[in-house]
Amino acid sequence: MADQPLLNTYGRLPIVFDHGHGPWLFDTDGQRYFDTFTGIAVCGLGHAHPAVAEAISRQAQRLLHCSNLFYTAEQQSLAKRLCELSGMDGAFFANSGAEANEAAIKLARLYGHQRNIKNPAIIVMERAFHGRTLATLTATGNRKVQAGFEPLVSGFVRAPYNDLAAIQSIANANPNVVAILLEPVQGEGGLSIASNEWLQGVRRICDEHRWLLMLDEVQTGNGRTGSYFAYQQTGVLPDVVTTAKGLGNGFPIGACLARGVAATTFQPGHHGSTFGGNPMACAAALAVLDVIERDNLIARARTLGARILGNLKSAFDGADYIRDIRGHGLMLGIELNEPCAELVPLAKMQGLLMNVTAEKVIRLLPALTLSDDEADYMVDQLVRVIKLYAGDDRMVPRPSIDA
Ligand SMILES: Cc1ncc(COP(=O)(O)O)c(C=O)c1O
CATH class of the missing domain: 3.40.640.10 (Type I PLP-dependent aspartate aminotransferase-like (Major domain))
Structure with missing residues (x-):
């Protein structure tokens, strides 16, 4: 992929996307990924609405x-x-x-x-x-x-x-x-x-x-x-x-x-x-x-945001590698104590698209259309990947969901 005739302005992950559906993106090999940041806060209604x-x-x-x-x-x-x-x-x-x-x-x-x-x-x-x-x-x-x-x-x-x-x-x-x-x-x-x-x-x-x-x-x-x-x-x-x-x-x-x-x-x-x-x-x-x-998505952003924030806070209760977890509706951040850009390729291997900003902050900008199950799945997956990265042995079992 490095030989593509594109000016070198982005550090891209080696995935070629083909199509999307709700919070999911599918690559050309048919592999699915859960999108936690919707193309950087763009696809608020999910992909291909x-x-x-x-x-x-x-x-x-x-x-x-x-x-x-x-x-x-x-x-x-x-x-x-x-x-x-x-x-x-x-x-x-x-x-x-x-x-x-x-x-x-x-x-x-x-x-x-x-x-x-x-x-x-x-x-x-x-x-x-x-x-x-x-x-x-x-x-x-x-x-x-x-x-x-x-x-x-x-x-x-x-x-x-x-x-x-x-x-x-x-x-x-x-x-x-x-x-x-x-x-x-x-x-x-x-x-x-x-x-x-x-x-x-x-x-x-x-x-x-x-x-x-x-x-x-x-x-x-x-x-x-x-x-x-x-x-x-x-x-x-x-x-x-x-x-x-x-x-x-x-x-x-x-x-x-x-x-x-x-x-x-x-x-x-x-x-x-x-x-x-x-x-x-x-x-x-x-x-x-x-x-x-x-679809009353403005009120939904509030309730979903509160649900995700609450679940993240309880999952990371007492975790010393987490500095802060904060959010405003469906704009949420998990701040680690150390720079954590390497989380992005690790999350990708687990089928999760993750964004890290300001070196230490995992920024979540999920779709406003997530169901409760999808929101819970996202949190479980995130917790799993972050704990794996941090070497936290209080691991959560791998959750599953239909795309
Ligand atoms: C707050 C804010 N302003 C402006 C921009 C720039 O928007 P665009 O990339 O569409 O030019 C961004 C993009 O991330 C942003 O987050």
């Missing part, structure tokens, strides 16, 4: 694309549904999370210039992840993502996460700040969860200084944390929200939603995308929203 497949197929026979120089019913419906769900006033559609964040960053800069701030700055967080374009990798708080791509983009100020005093001191010292961009739960950064008090304090400082509060819900959005957007459990309404990943369940789409003054900042010519929000992507996203609503 029939309603999404049908919507894509129907739309492909009507209209794939016509450019943003015209309207389509699909784009209008999706913008309306997302605004109703989020409390925002308008949507810009892109093709990915990074592009949704680029739109937010440009919007904030434009907002600053409209306020006669010549060098507008955006506060971003340590250990944040916002994407791989030049502006979003600069906003990302991880040197590994940035190294080798200097010069980085100017206009970002870094602050520690969950630290209100740090934001206040930037506010006191820097008159160029126009916005703050943060994730309600840092996924790539190792599953750090913002406290409601911090977010409410950030909102207050934003209001005092006329900054835009911009939330990156690329990973947390679309029901994953147990509300459509994570901020809906915090008592805070942002000015700008970005999302992508689970919105299309695998069909590429991103959105930058804005309200109030932020929703009137862009004017024709300021920003654009050839493919963004084309009828195909919007039809897929509309089908995703229908299924989330029809």
Whole structure:
């Protein structure tokens, strides 16, 4: 597989996938794997969801694309549904999370210039992840993502996460700040969860200084944390929200939603995308929203998340190699004391697809459609593999389930 004509940007496992079904992926040899992170928080409804497949197929026979120089019913419906769900006033559609964040960053800069701030700055967080374009990798708080791509983009100020005093001191010292961009739960950064008090304090400082509060819900959005957007459990309404990943369940789409003054900042010519929000992507996203609503998946993310968290905590009770187990809905992290990237190939041999982030954190982003049995199977398998890895002899018997 190493001889494939692909640029060498990923450390891939040697598996060739052929098809999927719910939480399962099947390789070209027919071997099945349980997916604990759904293509990095993308296939929230599981793989090959029939309603999404049908919507894509129907739309492909009507209209794939016509450019943003015209309207389509699909784009209008999706913008309306997302605004109703989020409390925002308008949507810009892109093709990915990074592009949704680029739109937010440009919007904030434009907002600053409209306020006669010549060098507008955006506060971003340590250990944040916002994407791989030049502006979003600069906003990302991880040197590994940035190294080798200097010069980085100017206009970002870094602050520690969950630290209100740090934001206040930037506010006191820097008159160029126009916005703050943060994730309600840092996924790539190792599953750090913002406290409601911090977010409410950030909102207050934003209001005092006329900054835009911009939330990156690329990973947390679309029901994953147990509300459509994570901020809906915090008592805070942002000015700008970005999302992508689970919105299309695998069909590429991103959105930058804005309200109030932020929703009137862009004017024709300021920003654009050839493919963004084309009828195909919007039809897929509309089908995703229908299924989330029809199957009550937001409430399900809460109960499933609590079940998985509780089972993991009791399985690892007293395990000295585990530093912490935490979660917010179906975004969960098992933090080990030591770096544990070698768990990934070990889990693969056991038929389990696992993601490790921030070196020591096993990040779980399972499908919102798991049955209780599937969720319990996932936990049993994870516990087995982690105990095997840690040399913990209190092993659990191998569980089984039908695909
Ligand atoms: C919070 C967050 N923002 C932005 C991105 C970038 O999204 P994309 O890879 O679709 O550009 C990611 C991807 O992991 C993310 O987790």
